Amino acid sequence: MIVKQLWTANDYRNFNYLVVCEESGETLAIDPLDHEMCLKTAKDRGWEITQILNTHEHLDHTGGNDAVVKATGAKVLAHAGAKDRIPGMDRGLAAGDVIKVGKTVELECLDTPGHTMSHICLLGHADQPALFCGDTLFNAGAGNCKGGGHPEELYDTFAGQLAKLPDDTLIYPGHHYITNNLRFTLDREPDNEMAADLLKDIGEEDPNRALVSTLGLEKEINTFFRLHSPSVITKLREAFPDLPDEPDAKTVFIKLRELRNSW
Numbered sequence: 267m268i269v270k271q272l273w274t275a276n277d278y279r280n281f282n283y284l285v286v287c288e289e290s291g292e293t294l295a296i297d298p299l300d301h302e303m304c305l306k307t308a309k310d311r312g313w314e315i316t317q318i319l320n321t322h323e324h325l326d327h328t329g330g331n332d333a334v335v336k337a338t339g340a341k342v343l344a345h346a347g348a349k350d351r352i353p354g355m356d357r358g359l360a361a362g363d364v365i366k367v368g369k370t371v372e373l374e375c376l377d378t379p380g381h382t383m384s385h386i387c388l389l390g391h392a393d394q395p396a397l398f399c400g401d402t403l404f405n406a407g408a409g410n411c412k413g414g415g416h417p418e419e420l421y422d423t424f425a426g427q428l429a430k431l432p433d434d435t436l437i438y439p440g441h442h443y444i445t446n447n448l449r450f451t452l453d454r455e456p457d458n459e460m461a462a463d464l465l466k467d468i469g470e471e472d473p474n475r476a477l478v479s480t481l482g483l484e485k486e487i488n489t490f491f492r493l494h495s496p497s498v499i500t501k502l503r504e505a506f507p508d509l510p511d512e513p514d515a516k517t518v519f520i521k522l523r524e525l526r527n528s529w
């Protein structure tokens with residue numbers, strides 16, 4: 267499985283992805299907003315885009331569909347629940363469905379509500395697993411819930427699904443937000459040395475050569491996975507004095523999400 271991460275350099279800071287079968291060159295385009303870049307990259311390398319996967323229905327993920335379909339005849343795949351909001355959908359996906367790309371690539375669909383209620387993450391079962399997580403999980407952050415989502419479901423997705431994947435799972439998010447997100451982690455957990463070191467290392471990272479993190483690293487530097495950290499909880503109590511002595515993880519997650527909305 268070849269994964270090509272494409273930095274769109276737009277104001278929304280989107281990443282697009284091409285996932286390619288090495289044997290046949292057949293390609294799945296994930297959220298190909300920058301259709302020109304996706305089409306050119308595939309053409310230059312002799313790859314054939316046969317399918318498009320939209321992680322969810324927001325326009326910064328679906329806006330390139332028409333142009334890619336027009337140029338390639340690719341089929342459009344997305345969460346079954348998004349069918350009224352994504353024009354021209356060919357296949358509606360549910361948890362456990364498998365997307366085959368060429369002969370060698372199989373991607374498992376995870377139903378991951380929270381950012382929106384029709385969000386799919388894709389899990390690639392290569393030697394090293396890979397997660398294409400759209401706007402659910404970002405490097406050092408979590409998606410917001412302002413555009414049709416709910417923080418309770420986002421927590422359930424994080425705790426019930428993402429946190430249980432292998433630690434060496436590669437993380438391929440839908441946006442490049444790492445620098446700002448690490449600053450939020452440090453705002454919430456000032457003694458997180460790993461986050462501080464990483465921020466120092468990457469600084470204003472060139473998104474064309476973005477760090478590809480792992481789930482294991484995210485568990486260290488992503489405040490939305492650090493719900494039991496005593497310093498996260500102590501700091502949270504400054505903002506929410508009514509927080510119980512030993513708040514449950516869901517409460518901590520939802521309060522962090524609330525703070526991040528206005529941070």
Ligand SMILES: [Zn+2]
Nearest residue numbers: 322324381401
């Ligand atoms: Zn979104």
Ligand SMILES: [Zn+2]
Nearest residue numbers: 324326401440
């Ligand atoms: Zn987005």
